[in-house]
Amino acid sequence: MIRNPILPGFNPDPSICRVGEDYYIATSTFEWYPGVQIHHSRDLVNWTLVRRPLERRSQLDMRGNPDSCGVWAPCLSYADGLFWLVYTDVKRFDGSFKDAHNYIVTASSVEGEWSDPVYVNSSGFDPSLFHDEDGRKWFVNMQWNHRPENHTGAAHNAFDGILLQEWDAGTKRLVGPVKNIFPGTRQGLVEAPHLFRRNGWYYLTTAEGGTGYDHTVTMARSRTIDGPYEAHPDLYLITAKDHPEAPLQRAGHGQYVETPDGEVYHTHLCGRPLAPLRRCTLGRETALQKCVWRDDGWLYLEHGSPVPEVEVPAPAGAVANEKPASVFYDFSEGTLPADFQWLRTPEPERIFSLSAQPGYLTLFGRESIGSWFEQALVARRQEHHDFRAETVIEAEPEVYQQVAGLTYYYNRYKFHALGLTRHEVLGRTLTILSCPGDYPNGNLTFPAGSGVAVGEGPLELAAEVHGNDLQFFWRPAGTDAWQAIGPVLDAGVVSDEGGRGEHNSFTGAFIGLFAFDITGRGRGGDFANFRYTALS
Known part of the structure; x- marks a missing residue:
């Protein structure tokens, strides 16, 4: 069939x-x-x-x-x-x-x-x-x-x-x-x-x-x-x-x-x-x-x-090949895996590299995550209603205007992002940036407030979606216990019907990696790998 x-x-x-x-x-x-x-x-x-x-x-x-x-x-x-x-x-x-x-x-x-x-x-x-x-x-x-x-x-x-x-x-x-x-x-x-x-x-x-x-x-x-x-x-x-x-x-x-x-x-x-x-x-x-x-x-x-x-009914003789439940990308081949795309620009060398740090996907922070011109966001399609995505990030933001991390993304008005940044009091922190479809303003909300101090070193980030619910997680790289960050978020916003509703947008949800640096200095992050796992 x-x-x-x-x-x-x-x-x-x-x-x-x-x-x-x-x-x-x-x-x-x-x-x-x-x-x-x-x-x-x-x-x-x-x-x-x-x-x-x-x-x-x-x-x-x-x-x-x-x-x-x-x-x-x-x-x-x-x-x-x-x-x-x-x-x-x-x-x-x-x-x-x-x-x-x-x-x-x-x-x-x-x-x-x-x-x-x-x-x-x-x-x-x-x-x-x-x-x-x-x-x-x-x-x-x-x-x-x-x-x-x-x-x-x-x-x-x-x-x-x-x-x-x-x-x-x-x-x-x-x-x-x-x-x-x-x-x-x-x-x-x-x-x-x-x-x-x-x-x-x-x-x-x-x-x-x-x-x-x-x-x-x-x-x-x-x-x-x-x-x-x-x-x-x-x-x-x-x-x-x-x-x-x-x-x-x-x-x-x-x-x-x-x-x-x-x-x-x-x-x-x-x-x-x-x-x-x-x-x-x-x-x-x-x-x-x-x-x-x-x-x-x-x-x-x-x-x-x-x-x-x-x-x-399928044509005679057709047999369905079972797809793997989990796909792991280690970015070691020197080319972007075929499942991934980016937004708008025909000059990808300005937003990412697979050779700047061999074995890593390096994102160069450009315009904001809501830009229509040049933003460093590399992502793959969501293919299951229930899934989990994980990555490992190394980044040293200097100011709060530099952010890199993991995003569940539809468009500039409909996304949730777990970002590594720098806070004036907490130091290097993880925080959540959300835009729950509040067109025409596109104003951010911060469900985790100022964020969580995470110290130095590489971090593992994860996003888990179950139907209409999204939860972000993190842990220091190499440790065992995942820690939830922020509340359960409305994953349903990241949809055609989210925000302004039916007929006002008609693409689909992506899960992937982002970096922006609105100081203009191009500071981003290095990502060691990415894993997408179907949960249903």
């Missing part, structure tokens, strides 16, 4: 592509660098992260991008001996504008080097590239409307339908007329278009209802690529919006794929809420549903309901 989510933790907007026996899924990374995660599978059951292709300044520079901006909704495809990746770099979130710029990069292999981007347009986000049977290529994206009116019939003014225009691969530009081919259904908020062709029909899948609990995968079809498109008789191919009891919620935004044997599946994003507040601390994850074509020429989920299931 395929057990959902197939990509746990923050892995939204899954675009799937099959090349021979190989399947690839590209997911959004938003403000996390490098951009776009690409996972690979041979059986649709076992998935391995193989590439983050947007890895240099000429491809992606997100310094200054607000929270939940950056890389939205990549589309991965294969044609003409190349992999094609289409993506948006969103520069604004709040207010009437988005400033969403769309690009294309290519590569001869997913694991190889990807080209510099070719700019396409900025009319809206969630772009997709369709390679038609006659060799022509078509670019689609949603159209963003900053006005309080529309004239397309869309159910929501801002999401003003799906635009289609031909892409000329030779001249690397859009050509011909722009046409709005689909205003969406009554659900509204139409986005995430993907086209495919079957039996003389063009099928268009989109997402509607926003990124929250009303999310859907909608399908429409037409005999001609530019429409008119008729909606699916059930409107929604995949949704849990009317089934709050379903374990996979917020289901929407995905893409169709066929196996070599003709079996059909559809990806979608989903969330797994925690009671009692239905907050999804793991963010938006990737799931996969088995589908069937019926005699009416429409696609349906195989089990007969649009509500996604946790377990669905």
Whole structure:
């Protein structure tokens, strides 16, 4: 069986592509660098992260991008001996504008080097590239409307339908007329278009209802690529919006794929809420549903309901590989482990090094933990509702403006951090910095007060999360007894629904290491290792 989510933790907007026996899924990374995660599978059951292709300044520079901006909704495809990746770099979130710029990069292999981007347009986000049977290529994206009116019939003014225009691969530009081919259904908020062709029909899948609990995968079809498109008789191919009891919620935004044997599946994003507040601390994850074509020429989920299931039939012969419950990183290889990312900057050498202190991950303290420009924060995704993270830190802060340690992080308004710093009276101390979603001020709270004096020498730090609860711990390195520090904190704040709530942010929780030095002297910390352990 395929057990959902197939990509746990923050892995939204899954675009799937099959090349021979190989399947690839590209997911959004938003403000996390490098951009776009690409996972690979041979059986649709076992998935391995193989590439983050947007890895240099000429491809992606997100310094200054607000929270939940950056890389939205990549589309991965294969044609003409190349992999094609289409993506948006969103520069604004709040207010009437988005400033969403769309690009294309290519590569001869997913694991190889990807080209510099070719700019396409900025009319809206969630772009997709369709390679038609006659060799022509078509670019689609949603159209963003900053006005309080529309004239397309869309159910929501801002999401003003799906635009289609031909892409000329030779001249690397859009050509011909722009046409709005689909205003969406009554659900509204139409986005995430993907086209495919079957039996003389063009099928268009989109997402509607926003990124929250009303999310859907909608399908429409037409005999001609530019429409008119008729909606699916059930409107929604995949949704849990009317089934709050379903374990996979917020289901929407995905893409169709066929196996070599003709079996059909559809990806979608989903969330797994925690009671009692239905907050999804793991963010938006990737799931996969088995589908069937019926005699009416429409696609349906195989089990007969649009509500996604946790377990669905896998292709014949697939066997799930058991993942280790605990992963240990000792930072001795000289390269950052693949599970880790950082925020926004294409110049990672300014925020961390694996050679400055051999065997350690050295973070150089830069701007504050709430910066949108240059902050030293290196972290990995939370993949389980219950987990423990541990690290060993060596740092000698000189003043309270220098802090380094362990953080449970969502964005600049939603995080908890256990930091080693210097206090005027207590000396070297551990304290807790929390920002429990109090937008728009973003003011810190200090649940452990001035902190705990810890003396000199390396320290071991730990964070343990059980559902909605977070507890920090510490001990002098090499000793046996862990000591709790501060109260039990609200881990549920570190979620899409925390702070301002649903639709106001939509990434996921990370656990990792940070340092800031707002004196400007660049003092940070050395981290000997990091361990992530699933507790459920």
